[in-house]
Amino acid sequence: MHELAHIILGHELAQACILEDGSLVPGNFSQDQEDEADWLAGALLLPRPALISIRQRGMSDAEACDHHLVSLDMLKWRFRMTGVDTQFSRRSA
Numbered sequence: 001m002h003e004l005a006h007i008i009l010g011h012e013l014a015q016a017c018i019l020e021d022g023s024l025v026p027g028n029f030s031q032d033q034e035d036e037a038d039w040l041a042g043a044l045l046l047p048r049p050a051l052i053s054i055r056q057r058g059m060s061d062a063e064a065c066d067h068h069l070v071s072l073d074m075l076k077w078r079f080r081m082t083g084v085d086t087q088f089s090r091r092s093a
Contacts, residue, residue: 005040006033039081045070046078055088 017025079085
């Protein structure tokens with residue numbers, strides 16, 4: 001999804017390599033472009049409404065990862081970035 005985000009965002013490669021078998025290997029993007037692609041990929045994989053649904057349904061993090069086919073690191077990052085966990089912790093306080 002990260003590489004697709006680069007395409008969606010119209011990022012241009014700083015460099016690329018062509019292997020002996022003819023396949024193209026992406027080279028470097030700027031750090032700003034990498035950060036943008038990370039953000040968009042996360043938003044596409046786990047939009048805020050999906051995160052809210054995970055908490056409303058009481059799914060464990062492991063269940064949510066299995067359901068959405070994402071890593072635990074991605075799930076935790078999206079909860080932090082969106083503030084959903086903070087929002088839900090305030091509701092229960």
